[in-house]
Amino acid sequence: xxxxxxxxxxxxxxxxxxxxxxxxxxxxxxxxxxxxxxxxxxxxxxxxxxxxxxxxxxxxxxxxxxxxxxxxxxxxxxxxxxxxxxxxxxxxxxxxxxxxxxxxxxxxxxxxxxxxxxxxxxxxxxxxxxxxxxxxxxxxxxxxxxxxxxxxxxxxxxxxxxxxxxxxxxxxxxxxxxxxxxxxxxxxxxxxxxxxxxxxxxxxxxxxxxxxxxxxxxxxxxxxxxxxxxxxxxxxxxxxxxxxxxxxxxxxxxxxxxxxxxxxxxxxxxxxxxxxxxxxxxxxxxxxxxxxxxxxxxxxxxxxxxxxxxxx
Amino acid sequence: xxxxxxxxxxxxxxxxxxxxxxxxxxxxxxxxxxxxxxxxxxxxxxxxxxxxxxxxxxxxxxxxxxxxxxxxxxxxxxxxxxxxxxxxxxxxxxxxxxxxxxxxxxxxxxxxxxxxxxxxxxxxxxxxxxxxxxxxxxxxxxxxxxxxxxxxxxxxxxxxxxxxxxxxxxxxxxxxxxxxxxxxxxxxxxx
Numbered sequence: 328x329x330x331x332x333x334x335x336x337x338x339x340x341x342x343x344x345x346x347x348x349x350x351x352x353x354x355x356x357x358x359x360x361x362x363x364x365x366x367x368x369x370x371x372x373x374x375x376x377x378x379x380x381x382x383x384x385x386x387x388x389x390x391x392x393x394x395x396x397x398x399x400x401x402x403x404x405x406x407x408x409x410x411x412x413x414x415x416x417x418x419x420x421x422x423x424x425x426x427x428x429x430x431x432x433x434x435x436x437x438x439x440x441x442x443x444x445x446x447x448x449x450x451x452x453x454x455x456x457x458x459x460x461x462x463x464x465x466x467x468x469x470x471x472x473x474x475x476x477x478x479x480x481x482x483x484x485x486x487x488x489x490x491x492x493x494x495x496x497x498x499x500x501x502x503x504x505x506x507x508x509x510x511x512x513x514x515x516x517x518x519x520x521x522x523x524x525x526x527x528x529x530x531x532x533x534x535x536x537x538x539x540x541x542x543x544x545x546x547x548x549x550x551x552x553x554x555x556x557x558x559x560x561x562x563x564x565x566x567x568x569x570x571x572x573x574x575x576x577x578x579x580x581x582x583x584x585x586x587x588x589x590x591x592x593x594x595x596x597x598x599x600x601x602x603x604x605x606x607x608x609x610x611x612x613x614x615x616x617x618x619x620x621x622x623x624x625x626x627x628x629x630x631x632x633x634x635x636x637x638x639x
Numbered sequence: 640x641x642x643x644x645x646x647x648x649x650x651x652x653x654x655x656x657x658x659x660x661x662x663x664x665x666x667x668x669x670x671x672x673x674x675x676x677x678x679x680x681x682x683x684x685x686x687x688x689x690x691x692x693x694x695x696x697x698x699x700x701x702x703x704x705x706x707x708x709x710x711x712x713x714x715x716x717x718x719x720x721x722x723x724x725x726x727x728x729x730x731x732x733x734x735x736x737x738x739x740x741x742x743x744x745x746x747x748x749x750x751x752x753x754x755x756x757x758x759x760x761x762x763x764x765x766x767x768x769x770x771x772x773x774x775x776x777x778x779x780x781x782x783x784x785x786x787x788x789x790x791x792x793x794x795x796x797x798x799x800x801x802x803x804x805x806x807x808x809x810x811x812x813x814x815x816x817x818x819x820x821x822x823x824x825x826x827x828x829x830x
Binding site for chain 2: 395
């Protein structure tokens with residue numbers, strides 16, 4: 328396990344920088360424009376994440392060789408650029424939506440590039456063209472759906488705690504991936520968690536500002552990437568990955584008809600508590616599973632004839 | 640007539656003599672049952688963790704008269720890594736180490752073979768973790784045996800060390816050492 332002091336430094340630096348950048352760019356003493364707020368959120372989460380990664384010093388390779396290289400060096404920078412473009416008011420929403428859609432379709436293939444899943448080989452894990460199409464389309468649909476529903480929730484509920492809730496989900500995903508056997512992959516969630524937390528904390532001191540989803544693109548793509556890495560390059564189960572990815576959607580529960588009468592702040596607290604509880608329960612289960620002894624399975628034994636024949 | 644017969648005899652000897660080296664190249668398939676690819680690596684500089692790969696295959700050509708024509712090839716499935724601890728093996732297979740879903744093969748293919756003082760000096764390309772680098776080692780052995788009757792065998796042994804970070808396998812170096820000591824002992828069945 329990495330040095331706990333290093334982890335604290337990385338997360339502390341990421342959170343502090345994200346908070347500072349958000350306050351600097353939004354400038355609370357002025358009335359900020361929606362575009363400015365969107366760009367500020369994306370920038371604060373992006374630079375916070377980058378600084379946290381720099382502190383963690385993950386072993387990266389160029390050209391990218393494995394999923395972690397592609398996550399840090401390709402996926403997150405592109406997500407950052409798209410979210411910055413999304414903050415430009417003159418760009419049509421159709422163009423931004425298309426860019427996000429194309430990007431969402433590209434994330435899984437980029438992360439899985441060159442792996443046994445996408446390479447035609449004799450491996451039992453190699454996907455047939457039909458399987459490949461179904462799985463990649465399925466993952467794209469999941470990403471687009473959750474991204475879209477959270478964006479809708481943010482614009483509808485206009486609460487301030489949704490970034491916290493997503494950060495908690497990312498934290499649970501990182502912890503679960505660590506307990507699924509990939510320490511290096513799980514730890515990459517920490518800078519994102521810290522950047523989201525830092526920016527969200529800073530936003531609490533701002534006066535009421537226009538609704539923004541500038542943080543959402545990086546957050547949801549980061550969560551998706553960590554879970555894809557855990558599922559396909561570690562021992563995270565499909566069920567765990569799917570549930571963790573859908574956990575932020577629990578934020579919709581307080582928007583159901585019976586709860587709409589509650590004040591926004593209460594609904595915000597309720598959604599955060601729901602998401603945090605679900606995420607931490609899943610992380611706890613992963614911990615218990617990793618701590619359980621491995622059950623012994625009967626070994627496959629070659630016949631005595633194989634041995635006597637000297638494998639002729 | 641006698642001179643003609645003598646010339647034919649000389650021609651036969653010369654031809655068979657000339658063609659003898661070509662016939663001396665023997666092709667073998669590695670008999671995994673009587674071979675082993677093992678390694679040891681330092682754990683925090685305190686002790687050695689020993690392991691092996693349970694699944695590998697390969698072939699080699701040995702030309703006793705022309706060692707440069709010899710060649711060796713070995714393909715290892717890193718997924719078969721076995722250190723005697725199931726949880727550790729599981730961790731070794733995942734992205735922190737071998738990342739077998741991204742890099743499913745570990746292979747060696749010789750590029751040159753020459754006679755050394757105590758065996759054969761083999762140079763070749765070792766591909767580990769998706770990175771290919773040249774390595775050189777000395778193979779000792781080459782004794783031949785027939786076992787069971789009608790099956791010709793020969794075998795070699797070597798030891799080498801590599802730095803795993805040179806192959807991009809550079810995570811958690813503080814826990815598991817960078818230098819890996821590898822021992823390979825293999826036996827081939829003549830085709």
